[in-house]
Amino acid sequence: MSFPWANEYKPSHPFMQWMDDRLPLPRLVFNSVGAGYPVPRNLNYFWNFGFLAALCLIVQIVTGIVMAMHYAANTAVAFDTIEMTVRDVNWGWMMRYAHANGASMFFIVIYVHIFRGFYYGSYKAPREMVWLLGVVIFLLMMATAFMGYVLPWGQMSFWGAKVITGLFGAIPFVGEPLQQWLLGGFAPDNAALNRFFSLHYLLPFVILGVVILHIWALHIPGSSNPTGVEVKAESDTVPFYPYYVAKDGWFIGVFAIVFSLMLFYFPNSLGHPDNYIPANPMSTPAHIVPEWYFWPFYAILRAFTQDFFFIPAKLMGVLAMFGAILVWFFLPWLDKSPVRSGSYRPLYKKFFWFGLIPAMAVLFYCGGAAAAEPYVMISQLAALYYFAHFLIVLPIVSAIEKPLPLPYSITESVLGTDEAAQLAPSGSV
Template structure:
């Protein structure tokens, strides 16, 4: 989106002028986060999560690089090298806890970012590509997080790798060869550990590249906002700096307080005690559970307990395990189709009364149930609750959302972003002396 009133970068310092002519990095930074990038004036703190996610990514890359200097990706010594980092490396305990809890905080921020997108329909035109790249980033994060969970080579690491890679074995014909290819053998061992360590180190840089594309796509279309109304005039926007840099700084301060409280007072709160026991292929844990950020999809996987048969026969069409695998992957893949499933003309959930009810009293409770059941034992009543929540999850996106978008009557939208902020101030609302977009 082009804003004719956006300020152009004009360096004053001679050195900066020379730099801008030869390598326009100053102009790039200014246009990305400075006065050259106007943003809607009504963004609330729900729009802080993008900056927080970027901070988490940098934190993970920096701590991960340092940890990689001391880690040994060999099944014989991997667990010992992790303990060496904790006990012998200067500040190693803090680096490891910062990395492990940083992953949890990263996923927490991303989940909030995604559900913000659900409520405000950030996936709708013209921001489809921003949303699609965001889903790609989430999938890359899931892969990176899983491989990182394997590296300490504790009991949960080993058995988590065995269970998750074993899911590929459920795919007919090609499943077992894919599983062997992933592991480099028939069970998690040196080959698997080396592969996972290599990919775990590489993927954050791939994520960083996807984030750059995500931000680029965002700058082409402009940010969404809580009203869902597009920018119409100069008074609808303010420069990103200093207004939103200050606002993001405040949000980052709150985030760091929570993160540091977790890091220094409850570093193992989100971990599993069995992962402090060295991996033993001959001793299966009583309850195999992944990290908390995988729980909703793990619950969907375990919700399928019955094979799909041809009616009135014993012929199996799809085994329960394969149904669970397909559903688990589909639970994320269907997000790619949201821009076309939700056909409503209004974006913001604030002006969609029926959508709002299904969101707060349908989707959110279903996700909370899936989070809880994913970390619970695979027994009743958790399996039944998972099945109910899984059914609603898919119904919400595939049935409820398309129907609601066609039948609901939205509430009246404000004329402009400025009207939503300033109300009845007619001069400001109509943008006196302001230029409309395209003039």
Template sequence: MSFPWANEYKPANGLTQWLDEKLPLPRFVYNAVGAGYPVPRNLNYMWNFGVLAGFCLVLQIVTGVILAMHYAANAGVAFDSVEHIMRDVNWGWMLRYAHANGASAFFVVVYLHIFRGFFYSSYKAPREMIWLLGVVIFLLMMATAFMGYVLPWGQMSFWGAKVITGLFGAIPVVGEPLQVWLLGGYAPDNAALNRFFSLHFLLPFVIAGVIILHIWALHIPGSSNPTGVEVKSESDTVPFHPYYTAKDGFGLGVFLLIYCAVLFFAPNALGHPDNYIPANPLSTPAHIVPEWYFWPFYAILRAFTYDFFFIPAKLMGVLAMFGAILVWFFLPWLDTSPVRSGHYRPLFRKFFWFGLIPTMAVLFYCGGAPAAEPYVMLSQLASLYYFAHFLIILPIVSSIEKPEPLPFSITEAVLGKDESAVLNANPAAA
């Protein structure tokens, strides 16, 4: 969105003026994340997670590139090369733990970013493209994380690759040839490890490219805000810098404190001990489980235990697992409420806090639990509600609920309903 009151970039000296004429990179940065980009004045700390996700991506790329210098993508020595990094490379243990825990941190902030979008309906017009690109980023993250989990070539790496790629075998007719094509053979081995390493190295840069499109799409309509009310005047905004760079800086400091506490005091807390055992195709682990950030979708996959007419249970589980994410693409059209923010949607708020959030908590728990009762039954009930929430409850609620009154403007939401205060901050409303 073009704001007529946005600060204009003015080169400070001859060098910056010459650079602005030849390669206007400072102007681009100034308009994108500087004082030239007005932002709603009422953003809370839930809007920090986009910046934190960007930081996590940079962290993953930097640590990943350095680790790749010492890693060997060969089934015979991959496990030993990771041990070499941990024991012999200077600061290798920290780089490896930073990369492994950085993946978990990346998913934490992205999950919070997504659920903030759910609550504040960030997917609604005119921001549909921002949301759609965000879902694409999440899918790319999952693919990248899965391939990265295979690289240490421990027991969980090998059997995780075997189980997940085996899902493609459930697709009729083309499933098994597709699985062989993905692995480069009939089981995970050198060919699969090389392919996964190459794609794991490449995809973060693809994610970075989609993030650029994501931010570009964001700058067209401007940022959303907790009220869901669009910007009406200059008083509704503040420059991104220094106001939100300071706020994001504080959020980043809190994030780094938590991240470093995990990195230095509990680096293996989120991993699986079986992955410190070299991969053995002849020894199946007692409990095959993916990384924690895949657990809700793994629970949905395992929720289907019976064939449905001519559709095998395995195929239904695969379709449901992918459908659990693909349904997010349709949220801009499933939620037809004219009000965005959950703060002003009482019925929607109840289903969000007492329906969707507990359901996701159950799916997370059951995805990491053994494939036995009562976890299978809980997964089935939670999966049923998950799809019902998006495909049935959300469209019905958005059409029947009576929203609460919205503030006239962002300024009113910040300063309250005191008329004189609002008029002083927004003389145009007088």
């Protein structure tokens, strides 16, 4: 974000001057997360989750590299190598549980980050590319997490891989060849485990690359804010350092306490008991269920129980499951309201808090429940509203609602009447 009042990096030390002339890395850091990056002064704690997500990604990469040092992608020993790492490797238990629970914490952070974007209209112009790259990151996370869940080669790992890869078989004509290509055979075995391990190791670095693009795209228009009003004057901003560095640091401390409590006292609370049993292709678990962060999309998949003319129910479920995420790509064009923030959109706010949030909560619950009534019917109703919210409710609401008056500037929304901002030229952004 470039403003005329932004500080410029001027190194004083001769070495830093030499470095900045030849490799402007200090200038890049200064302009990205330092005093040279002006940020809206009214950001609330929901804006800390972006920085927290980057921290979670680093934790996953570091712990994943350590785990890979002791893991063998072979169905005969994969389960035992995980147990050996936990029991015999120095601090191996911490690496294993930090990686497993770190994935859950990562998804919690990302879900809050995404729904903050829904509420505050972070997908609206001029930040469409920031949003689109964020959705790409989420899809890559889902793929990475699924492959990681297979690697321990427990009962849920094996049967989860069999069920999820079996969904590709529902695609007409190319489904079964695609499924065999993914698995390297007709069922999950050594070939599949090697492929999943290789991709699980690679994809976090792909995610890191997309995160860099995500941050780069963010720095062009600058951060959004809870009012949705663009920056108009210097009084609307504060330097990222020290203000938001301190705020992010405090929030990271709170996150570290919560993460540590889970890691040291409840390390297995989010894992399925059956996945602590070695994989057995001859014994099907009574209730096959993915990790909790897949539950809403798994509920949508299972919501389709009847064929529709010539379209099989399984195919409709697969299309709906992927469509539940792909619809996010079109939000910048589905929501035509000129007002970004849900705080100033009374009708949208009601549909968000009493429609979308309850529907997602129901899908989370039904995705982890048994595939039986009444959970199937409830998930059908919740899935129906979920798609209706984005494809019907959002466009209609954005066209008919009357938004509340917006503050003139960010400073006015924080401190009241802002004479400096009112006197600033209209083109000073």
